[in-house]
Amino acid sequence: MSGLGQHLPALQVVVPILVAPMVVLLRPRGLAWAASTAASVLSFVIAIELTLQVLGAGPVGYLMGSWPAPYGIELRVDALSALLLLVVTGASTVALVGGRQSLDAQIEADRQPYFFAAWLLALAGLSGILVAADAFNIFVFMEISSLASYVLIAGGPDRRALPSVFKYLIMGTIGATFYLIGVGLIYMMTGTLNLADMELRIHAVGDLTPILAAAGFITVGLALKAAIFPLHVWLPNAYTYAPHMATAFLAACSTKVSLYVLLRFDFFVFQGNLEGHDLQFAIYLMPLAVLGILVGSAVAMFERNIKRLLAFSSVAQIGYMMLGASLVSIAGLTAGILHIFNHALAKGTLFLAVASFAMVAAGLRLNELSGIARRMPWTFGAFVVAGLSLIGIPGTAGFVSKWYLIMAVMELGPAGVPLVAVILISSLMAVVYIWRIVEVACFAKTEEQGSSAIAVSPLMVAVTWLAALANIYFGLAPALPLTLSGDAAAELLRHLP
Amino acid sequence: MNAGSTIILALLLPLAGAVAIALAGRISANLRETVTLATAGGLAMTVWSLLPAVMAGERPGVSITELLPGVEIAFSVEPLGMLFAALASGLWIINSLYSIGYMRGNNERNQTRFYVMFAVSLAATMGVAFAGNLFTLFLFYEALTLSTYPLVSHKGDAATVRSARVYLGILLTTSIGLFLPAIIWTYSVAGTGDFVTGGILASKINGPAVGLLLGLFVFGIGKAAVMPVHRWLPAAMVAPTPVSALLHAVAVVKAGVFAVTKIIVYIFGVDFLFAEPSSGWLLYAAAFTIIAASVVALRQQNLKRLLAYSTIAQLSYVVMAAAVLKPLAEIGAAIHMVAHAFGKITLFFAAGAIYVASRKTEVHQLRGIGLRMPVTMTAFTIGALSMIGVPPTGGFVSKWYILAGAFQADNYFAVATIIVSTALNAAYFLPIIYMAWFMREPEPAAAAHGEAPWPAVLALAITAVLTIAFFFFNGATIQLERQVVENLL
Numbered sequence A: 001m002s003g004l005g006q007h008l009p010a011l012q013v014v015v016p017i018l019v020a021p022m023v024v025l026l027r028p029r030g031l032a033w034a035a036s037t038a039a040s041v042l043s044f045v046i047a048i049e050l051t052l053q054v055l056g057a058g059p060v061g062y063l064m065g066s067w068p069a070p071y072g073i074e075l076r077v078d079a080l081s082a083l084l085l086l087v088v089t090g091a092s093t094v095a096l097v098g099g100r101q102s103l104d105a106q107i108e109a110d111r112q113p114y115f116f117a118a119w120l121l122a123l124a125g126l127s128g129i130l131v132a133a134d135a136f137n138i139f140v141f142m143e144i145s146s147l148a149s150y151v152l153i154a155g156g157p158d159r160r161a162l163p164s165v166f167k168y169l170i171m172g173t174i175g176a177t178f179y180l181i182g183v184g185l186i187y188m189m190t191g192t193l194n195l196a197d198m199e200l201r202i203h204a205v206g207d208l209t210p211i212l213a214a215a216g217f218i219t220v221g222l223a224l225k226a227a228i229f230p231l232h233v234w235l236p237n238a239y240t241y242a243p244h245m246a247t248a249f250l251a252a253c254s255t256k257v258s259l260y261v262l263l264r265f266d267f268f269v270f271q272g273n274l275e276g277h278d279l280q281f282a283i284y285l286m287p288l289a290v291l292g293i294l295v296g297s298a299v300a301m302f303e304r305n306i307k308r309l310l311a312f313s314s315v316a317q318i319g320y321m322m323l324g325a326s327l328v329s330i331a332g333l334t335a336g337i338l339h340i341f342n343h344a345l346a347k348g349t350l351f352l353a354v355a356s357f358a359m360v361a362a363g364l365r366l367n368e369l370s371g372i373a374r375r376m377p378w379t380f381g382a383f384v385v386a387g388l389s390l391i392g393i394p395g396t397a398g399f400v401s402k403w404y405l406i407m408a409v410m411e412l413g414p415a416g417v418p419l420v421a422v423i424l425i426s427s428l429m430a431v432v433y434i435w436r437i438v439e440v441a442c443f444a445k446t447e448e449q450g451s452s453a454i455a456v457s458p459l460m461v462a463v464t465w466l467a468a469l470a471n472i473y474f475g476l477a478p479a480l481p482l483t484l485s486g487d488a489a490a491e492l493l494r495h496l497p
Numbered sequence B: 001m002n003a004g005s006t007i008i009l010a011l012l013l014p015l016a017g018a019v020a021i022a023l024a025g026r027i028s029a030n031l032r033e034t035v036t037l038a039t040a041g042g043l044a045m046t047v048w049s050l051l052p053a054v055m056a057g058e059r060p061g062v063s064i065t066e067l068l069p070g071v072e073i074a075f076s077v078e079p080l081g082m083l084f085a086a087l088a089s090g091l092w093i094i095n096s097l098y099s100i101g102y103m104r105g106n107n108e109r110n111q112t113r114f115y116v117m118f119a120v121s122l123a124a125t126m127g128v129a130f131a132g133n134l135f136t137l138f139l140f141y142e143a144l145t146l147s148t149y150p151l152v153s154h155k156g157d158a159a160t161v162r163s164a165r166v167y168l169g170i171l172l173t174t175s176i177g178l179f180l181p182a183i184i185w186t187y188s189v190a191g192t193g194d195f196v197t198g199g200i201l202a203s204k205i206n207g208p209a210v211g212l213l214l215g216l217f218v219f220g221i222g223k224a225a226v227m228p229v230h231r232w233l234p235a236a237m238v239a240p241t242p243v244s245a246l247l248h249a250v251a252v253v254k255a256g257v258f259a260v261t262k263i264i265v266y267i268f269g270v271d272f273l274f275a276e277p278s279s280g281w282l283l284y285a286a287a288f289t290i291i292a293a294s295v296v297a298l299r300q301q302n303l304k305r306l307l308a309y310s311t312i313a314q315l316s317y318v319v320m321a322a323a324v325l326k327p328l329a330e331i332g333a334a335i336h337m338v339a340h341a342f343g344k345i346t347l348f349f350a351a352g353a354i355y356v357a358s359r360k361t362e363v364h365q366l367r368g369i370g371l372r373m374p375v376t377m378t379a380f381t382i383g384a385l386s387m388i389g390v391p392p393t394g395g396f397v398s399k400w401y402i403l404a405g406a407f408q409a410d411n412y413f414a415v416a417t418i419i420v421s422t423a424l425n426a427a428y429f430l431p432i433i434y435m436a437w438f439m440r441e442p443e444p445a446a447a448a449h450g451e452a453p454w455p456a457v458l459a460l461a462i463t464a465v466l467t468i469a470f471f472f473f474n475g476a477t478i479q480l481e482r483q484v485v486e487n488l489l
Helices: A008-025 A031-057 A079-098 A100-106 A109-131 A135-154 A161-190 A195-205 A209-225 A235-241 A244-271 A277-302 A306-326 A330-360 A377-391 A397-410 A413-443 A458-476 A479-493 B003-027 B029-048 B051-055 B079-106 B111-130 B134-152 B158-190 B208-220 B232-238 B241-268 B270-274 B281-298 B303-324 B327-358 B374-388 B394-408 B412-438 B454-472 B475-485
Strands: A060-063 A074-077 B061-068 B071-076
Touching: A008 A031, A008 A060, A008 A074, A008 A109, A031 A060, A031 A074, A031 A079, A031 A100, A031 A109, A031 A479, A074 A079, A074 A109, A079 A100, A079 A109, A079 A244, A079 A330, A079 A458, A079 A479, A100 A109, A100 A244, A100 A330, A100 A458, A109 A135, A109 A244, A135 A161, A135 A244, A161 A195, A161 A209, A161 A235, A161 A244, A195 A209, A195 A244, A209 A244, A209 A277, A235 A244, A235 A306, A244 A277, A244 A306, A244 A330, A244 A479, A277 A306, A277 A413, A306 A330, A306 A397, A306 A413, A330 A377, A330 A397, A330 A458, A330 A479, A377 A397, A377 A413, A377 A458, A397 A413, A397 A458, A397 B061, A397 B158, A413 B158, B003 B029, B003 B061, B003 B071, B003 B111, B029 B079, B029 B111, B051 B079, B051 B475, B071 B111, B071 B134, B079 B111, B079 B241, B079 B327, B079 B454, B079 B475, B111 B134, B111 B241, B134 B158, B134 B232, B134 B241, B158 B208, B158 B232, B208 B241, B208 B281, B232 B241, B232 B303, B241 B270, B241 B303, B241 B327, B281 B303, B281 B412, B303 B327, B303 B394, B303 B412, B327 B374, B327 B394, B327 B454, B327 B475, B374 B394, B374 B412, B374 B454, B394 B412, B394 B454
Parallel strands: none
Antiparallel strands: A060 A074, B061 B071
């Protein structure tokens, strides 16, 4: 294993990307699912192993074909990418293992091999972004994951997904193009694509206009892909009309990976080199983060479709992550990065539960979910646990990141008071939108009893509960994500002058 | 068994009981209620077994895990928490007995869920009582709010759901919006949130910030029901009466005033607050609540709502006593938790018994009911006298101490408040007693009825006896609570 062990960063991408074309050929019923699940589980195991290596001995580097960087392609896994790898592969695995029944119900049997191939490509692309150490490979993997995501979102039975995915396609392409323009400008000025090399070489040309323009293009392009308010408009519909399991997978991780690239560029590449970049970053992004938090939560309070409601809640939660990052402090970045992990836990669980509701209820509008708690008490219990985590009740994962975020904001002194208020108000808004669902599900009169006789498989319930319990576990023993995000924050801030 | 594992057992026992109750509920109602009583008995024995050590001055504690640097889940038993836990666990036995009579007599639905959530609520209460630091306190405070929600919304109809929304909305809003930032503020200036004799904030914070932080705590702890965050308590009266009796007269509301007292004594420190003028407002806020709630109670027609407003006033007695910031008053605050608990649980038991037996809920319907339900109304009378503070009832003892503390501080405003409120208490309780015993039933007579089912009557008789007994046998309690202010005496 030791021979194979050193190739883990490459295998992280290679496994899903190689299994993907094979899956297309697997026609017999269920085989495509089994193969993709196996690949996803293997990716998850690789991610865990990599995380352990990072925790034990610091960042793991890998040179493709042993060509030294910056000439060859370098892969690199540090605390930040390890944390994100856990989220991406974990979300994919949980959604695939628990979601078979839902996927069977939503994706026709003859199209399933293509769907699962796209799923694995998305997984490979997202993992690729996280292990790549150079700007161009990040772009390639970003395109792979985006194109595959469009297929996943449009792959369900809901035809309303088509216009939403078209919107996503256009906006995603603009984002990717902006990113590419920025990378091109930097390449023009420095002649390198390797991030570490770029960081060194930019120093000489940091005050020149093309670099400033590049910073602008890259930040805006990635903000678009990360759905940072007000560039979030593609997100709610895309999440709402996608197949339920695809939502569970993508909502837990896809925007966060773009956020990861954003942090990498703004902190690694630009922060130490551009004068006042930290200040500009904070000044432009903090108001957007605050607006995102408030507007996302407010819209969620009035939304009728449960998936759209949760999607708008995601817009707000991305705001929390950005708020943490825009504080440009160890505590702030730790809180923001930790929230990436904790929000993935909560939102993933919520969407898993929603997928189960969708199998039994007539639809996903709130009034169609009336009395669902009585019909599926277990799944609903898991939904409530994850909802509490989203609100930030102590004892759940969501509380830990909120605690850290408030601590970080309080470091600002009196200036932090309005930000504390924003965080708390939005938490209360979360109480409102979660509790609207709880009341309808528990107390509203059920109009038509037994509209569908499908019972949700015990596996799906078990996986949903496993995810819910993870919310509690990481709420009471947050050492792992906390260490990783603390290390990541220290690493990101290392370059600050 | 060492004290640390006893504390953990006190938390886990009700949870294990909840599971057992759920399983037993599938077999038979009798078994389910036997399990409930056994769990309650076991919990009380566990909690009371800690008493000798605490009386002897020990502070048994146990740390579970360090969540974040400096932020632990830890438990520590000190006199205030000991008293609160002993009270809640002891009364749970009596309340379970009462619940059997009430729930069966009313043919309530979802009885298993009711008993399960009750056990979970008690586990959360134990967590609040034994919390060794602010974070642990907050953890179980929120758990208590959430676990009581299904009990408040038990009936499940539109009006109940609306009231339950008010209940949850106010308690969560205040706790997340005010209590949580206060806790984080404390951790960030003091570096810890441990409950330490003498407080942890002295010299860490000063000036108007002290008053502000105190305000965040007092109004953030919505369960203490200091106006204007009291509205959840009348709303909670839609719950079945055993819930109102144990949770909204003892466990939940006492968790609120208990937390306020504990924060004043162990986080701020009595001397520190006394020397800081910006904290003076608390006394007046509590006094206002006492008088205003009593005036509102005067105007209530619904018996349970009247009792709820009376509870709001009585809770603020505790807060005001704590805010007098003198040793005798702090003791009075602790004792008043006990005295009020015995009296108010008796009153609620009686109100519930009246409802089960006769379906009467309004004050004016009670004319002549004393002759039909003599045991119930005798207990009600004893409870009401205790609320007014007439000897020989428990209410007299605690008022004595609070007044003594007020004189110690030369705080005549507090003295005047107690006098006025005593008059108001008499003004809304005495007419009920008069109507029940001395007026004739309205014609035509309603359907004939006697007492409620015997378990309910037995329960309220026991608590009525306890109300009187506390007047005579309170030495041990006072001795225990004297330790809280030992450093000041």
